[in-house]
Amino acid sequence: MADVTTMLVDFSAYNLQRDSPDSNCFQKLVDDVYLALTTTGFLYLTNHGIPPDVINNAFQQSMAFFALQDEIKMKYTKSDHSNQGYVQTERESLNPEKRPGDYKEFYNYVPKIYASETEDHLLPDIELPEFKSSMSCLYHKCSELGNRILEVMARALKLEDPLLFVKAHQGIGGSDNDTTIRANWYPPISDNVQIKPNQIRCGEHSDYGSITLLFQDNIEGLQVQCQDGSFVDVPPIEGSIVMNVADIMQRWTADKFISTIHRVIMPKTEELKRSHRQSLAYFSHPDNSFVVKCVDGSDKYPPITNDVYLKQRFNATYKY
Numbered sequence: 376m377a378d379v380t381t382m383l384v385d386f387s388a389y390n391l392q393r394d395s396p397d398s399n400c401f402q403k404l405v406d407d408v409y410l411a412l413t414t415t416g417f418l419y420l421t422n423h424g425i426p427p428d429v430i431n432n433a434f435q436q437s438m439a440f441f442a443l444q445d446e447i448k449m450k451y452t453k454s455d456h457s458n459q460g461y462v463q464t465e466r467e468s469l470n471p472e473k474r475p476g477d478y479k480e481f482y483n484y485v486p487k488i489y490a491s492e493t494e495d496h497l498l499p500d501i502e503l504p505e506f507k508s509s510m511s512c513l514y515h516k517c518s519e520l521g522n523r524i525l526e527v528m529a530r531a532l533k534l535e536d537p538l539l540f541v542k543a544h545q546g547i548g549g550s551d552n553d554t555t556i557r558a559n560w561y562p563p564i565s566d567n568v569q570i571k572p573n574q575i576r577c578g579e580h581s582d583y584g585s586i587t588l589l590f591q592d593n594i595e596g597l598q599v600q601c602q603d604g605s606f607v608d609v610p611p612i613e614g615s616i617v618m619n620v621a622d623i624m625q626r627w628t629a630d631k632f633i634s635t636i637h638r639v640i641m642p643k644t645e646e647l648k649r650s651h652r653q654s655l656a657y658f659s660h661p662d663n664s665f666v667v668k669c670v671d672g673s674d675k676y677p678p679i680t681n682d683v684y685l686k687q688r689f690n691a692t693y694k695y
């Protein structure tokens with residue numbers, strides 16, 4: 376299985392520049408998505424229609440945030456009862472049994488405003504007045520594209536209601552939905568940095584939500600696991616988005632679509648060690664109160680609300 380590569384899927388037939396699908400090539404898109412998501416669970420989306428400026432601005436603002444002094448970044452630290460904010464190196468352990476904390480920093484952006492508690496104080500508006508608007512712009516483009524992908528996925532499974540997945544995500548951006556953009560920053564491994572045994576940039580894990588859209592910079596490191604346990608590279612391809620199935624979607628589809636383990640390894644060469652790496656991950660979630668039931672009508676997994684499922688998963692991941 377070690378020669379498995381991640382499929383390239385051309386999204387032109389339903390990209391954000393179109394009002395409706397292109398009937399000439401839509402079925403090919405549906406078939407390609409079915410093939411990729413039932414085999415590796417990962418694909419590269421090309422011709423998706425998110426403007427490059429939107430992506431570049433979010434990358435630039437995210438880099439400007441990580442370049443701030445530590446004391447400033449710490450003002451924006453994520454608390455343990457919410458999802459927004461900054462998390463410093465080693466605080467997240469994605470593979471706690473086998474590895475020390477991940478050698479990465481990240482910032483989670485969630486646009487929702489809680490009724491009782493606003494989280495605006497966790498946005499770096501003073502230092503970076505354009506941070507919020509650039510994250511928000513990418514978030515909304517990803518939501519639009521995400522809806523189209525979810526529709527294609529439902530059509531691939533020939534669901535009676537092709538908008539079932541889309542309807543389950545209608546609260547994105549509001550208080551009943553945890554869809555998040557995570558800006559990841561992997562610092563360079565300079566000579567004065569002590570890397571612990573088995574420490575890597577991002578430990579082996581699968582994502583928790585429905586689907587993930589991942590924007591990589593031009594630095595390699597992402598790998599996905601094959602069925603035989605080995606890992607293969609998912610190198611950056613300029614202009615593409617890496618899309619993957621996450622855990623609640625695997626459960627929802629009674630294991631038809633596969634949520635695959637992935638990781639980000641330490642740089643292999645001296646030159647890469649001196650480079651930092653950035654990625655932006657859009658983690659899409661169904662609404663918290665939505666009851667996820669197997670779409671094939673089976674009882675392979677009992678129905679569960681998304682918020683109960685998420686709580687179980689988050690509790691295992693953070694060190695406080």
Ligand SMILES: O=C(O)CCC(=O)C(=O)O
Nearest residue numbers: 559577591597639654656
């Ligand atoms: O940085 C990457 O390429 C992957 C990050 C990732 O898998 C995650 O944040 O869940």
Ligand SMILES: [Fe+2]
Nearest residue numbers: 580581582637
């Ligand atoms: Fe991930």
